[in-house]
Amino acid sequence: MNSANTAASAQLQGPPRTSYWQHLRHVASENPVTGMAFGLFALFIGMAIFGPYLVPYDPLNTGVGPALQPPSAAHWFGTDQLGRDVFSRVVVATRLDLLISVSAVAISFVLGSIMGSFAGYFGGWTDRITGRLVDTIMAFPLFVLAMGIVAAAGNTVENIVYATAIINLPFYARMARAEVSIRRNAGFVQAARLSGNSELRVLFGHIFPNTLPPMMVQISLNMGWAILNAAGLSFIGLGVQPPAPEWGIMVAEGANFIISGEWWLVIFPGMALMLAVFTFNLIGDGLRDLVDPQRRT
Amino acid sequence: MSPIWLKVRKVALRLLEALPTVFGILVVCFLLTRALPGDPAAYFAGPMADQASIEEVRRNLGLDQPLPVQFLTYVKDLAQGDLGVAVSTGQPVVSELANRLPASLELTLGALLLSFIIAVPLGVLAATRPNTWIDHICRFLVTAGVSLPTFFTGLALMYVFYYLLDWAPPPMGRLDMMYLPPDSVTGFLTIDAIIAGEWEVLRAALAQLALPLITLALFTLAPIARMTRAAMLQTLGSDFVRTARAAGLSGRRVLVTYAFRNALLPVVTTLGMVFSFVLGANVLVEKVFAWPGIGSFAVEALVVSDYAAVQGFVLSMALLFVALNLLIDVIYTMIDPRVGEDA
Numbered sequence: 001m002n003s004a005n006t007a008a009s010a011q012l013q014g015p016p017r018t019s020y021w022q023h024l025r026h027v028a029s030e031n032p033v034t035g036m037a038f039g040l041f042a043l044f045i046g047m048a049i050f051g052p053y054l055v056p057y058d059p060l061n062t063g064v065g066p067a068l069q070p071p072s073a074a075h076w077f078g079t080d081q082l083g084r085d086v087f088s089r090v091v092v093a094t095r096l097d098l099l100i101s102v103s104a105v106a107i108s109f110v111l112g113s114i115m116g117s118f119a120g121y122f123g124g125w126t127d128r129i130t131g132r133l134v135d136t137i138m139a140f141p142l143f144v145l146a147m148g149i150v151a152a153a154g155n156t157v158e159n160i161v162y163a164t165a166i167i168n169l170p171f172y173a174r175m176a177r178a179e180v181s182i183r184r185n186a187g188f189v190q191a192a193r194l195s196g197n198s199e200l201r202v203l204f205g206h207i208f209p210n211t212l213p214p215m216m217v218q219i220s221l222n223m224g225w226a227i228l229n230a231a232g233l234s235f236i237g238l239g240v241q242p243p244a245p246e247w248g249i250m251v252a253e254g255a256n257f258i259i260s261g262e263w264w265l266v267i268f269p270g271m272a273l274m275l276a277v278f279t280f281n282l283i284g285d286g287l288r289d290l291v292d293p294q295r296r297t
Numbered sequence: 298m299s300p301i302w303l304k305v306r307k308v309a310l311r312l313l314e315a316l317p318t319v320f321g322i323l324v325v326c327f328l329l330t331r332a333l334p335g336d337p338a339a340y341f342a343g344p345m346a347d348q349a350s351i352e353e354v355r356r357n358l359g360l361d362q363p364l365p366v367q368f369l370t371y372v373k374d375l376a377q378g379d380l381g382v383a384v385s386t387g388q389p390v391v392s393e394l395a396n397r398l399p400a401s402l403e404l405t406l407g408a409l410l411l412s413f414i415i416a417v418p419l420g421v422l423a424a425t426r427p428n429t430w431i432d433h434i435c436r437f438l439v440t441a442g443v444s445l446p447t448f449f450t451g452l453a454l455m456y457v458f459y460y461l462l463d464w465a466p467p468p469m470g471r472l473d474m475m476y477l478p479p480d481s482v483t484g485f486l487t488i489d490a491i492i493a494g495e496w497e498v499l500r501a502a503l504a505q506l507a508l509p510l511i512t513l514a515l516f517t518l519a520p521i522a523r524m525t526r527a528a529m530l531q532t533l534g535s536d537f538v539r540t541a542r543a544a545g546l547s548g549r550r551v552l553v554t555y556a557f558r559n560a561l562l563p564v565v566t567t568l569g570m571v572f573s574f575v576l577g578a579n580v581l582v583e584k585v586f587a588w589p590g591i592g593s594f595a596v597e598a599l600v601v602s603d604y605a606a607v608q609g610f611v612l613s614m615a616l617l618f619v620a621l622n623l624l625i626d627v628i629y630t631m632i633d634p635r636v637g638e639d640a
Binding site: 135139144145147149151152228231232236237238248251252254255258260267270274278281285 | 317324325326329437443445446447448449456574576580581585595596599602604607610611614615618
């Protein structure tokens, strides 16, 4: 009797709020890997914030141990050709790597969603210009375009950020355009318009917040790609310059030693890079299952 | 109109649609040549130049003209195949790129072929057994595959197969010094060796090719497997597959003739993105394995700030990408059974 009552009242109030958490638990139990990914994510954030204060050695200090030593109790990840501690360098590098990719993704998210929202809401010339721009960027193999931009604009870390932002722009612009244009004449939008909101207020106050869930998925998947991209650029000698600790450049420096068997110079920064990208991709997949189960692939 | 004629017309229209894309590429490449840090004229005049000679260089390069005129000159030079001279080698950029292109193509196309052969059956297998351990393994592999930095996989494979196991030859270029390259017909060492009938050379070339090929294939495998799985899941759930099953056709026939052939279409369309990835990853793999393709040429040029070479490389990669996408669209039109039926 009592339970029937609560069930009925719950139905009257619409779907109960706990269903979201039940859904989350359901998704998490279906796919335990996602839970692991959130743990790793916390680890990386922790490394980025507190890393420099926790590491046993100064990452730039040469000769803290004998050069080219394999991993040991004193140097967990071994030492490099200048006797620097690889473990400290890998941990400290997290901040720079994440900073580059977070700033790049933030820039392309903001610019891309503004451009895409205008294109999707107003159509006409805004749509044509955005479409042309996006098509032109996508006409290039994206990594190659980033190489060209950095080569032309100058070899600095800021330009790596801008180049990565430019090549990610199309994904956000296209997504925002699609998500906005399907809601352009939805009931709640017409209601907002009728109650006297300006067009811009309708667009950014009412429509845009509704596009955020799929955008979050895109951001997460994109972050991994942005990290890979930035590390790839520094691997070929663009952007970050030695001796700064950064995963891509550490792999590039270690590459000269792999054929003589000093594996730890490449494997540890490479694994850190791989794990970071993997984490963001898994979170993206998990979020997608949560937000949009139909698109699960 | 006959279906064939409709298809031809559709292909011709698609070729026309590529023209604005090529125009966009030219504009971006032109803007990149004008975005050199500092004054391009001062750069080309060299560090010892005084004001008068900088001005002269500016006139010679046409940099005193308005931008649209400069753009026309740029396009005219390109039409004559003039991409400038590579500072590092003193050769015209066009001939440098043309000499190195076959090496890059051999690697890229080989890797695409290899990943297709592995990824498509894997995707089909995962789709026919959803939520089993095969499916979970496929999902894990696919996510792990796109997370792998190609340069790291390459180095790891090199360590295992060259240093530890000593199966692979030293990762230096396309052919061991001990062998003479076969007569160049296609520029692909493996195919040239087969044409010349030099099996020993073929074996040596394949041995050099194996590791870079696997590295690149591992990277492209993931998106193809992912798309195949998704497309197969969709067609397997569709009405026509259910009808075919209900009509009592054998499972194999439903899977291959009905589901798989229809699932292939969306897979083909996503190849565009895969090409974009593979052409970018190619640069990194070439650097890791000292592969003498256009990617490592561009990386060497980047190190010495040889702008003409880098821009020539960006332009030729973009044009190659457009050509590959066109090819895919033409193939799509040709294999799509729906084109020509609705008219």
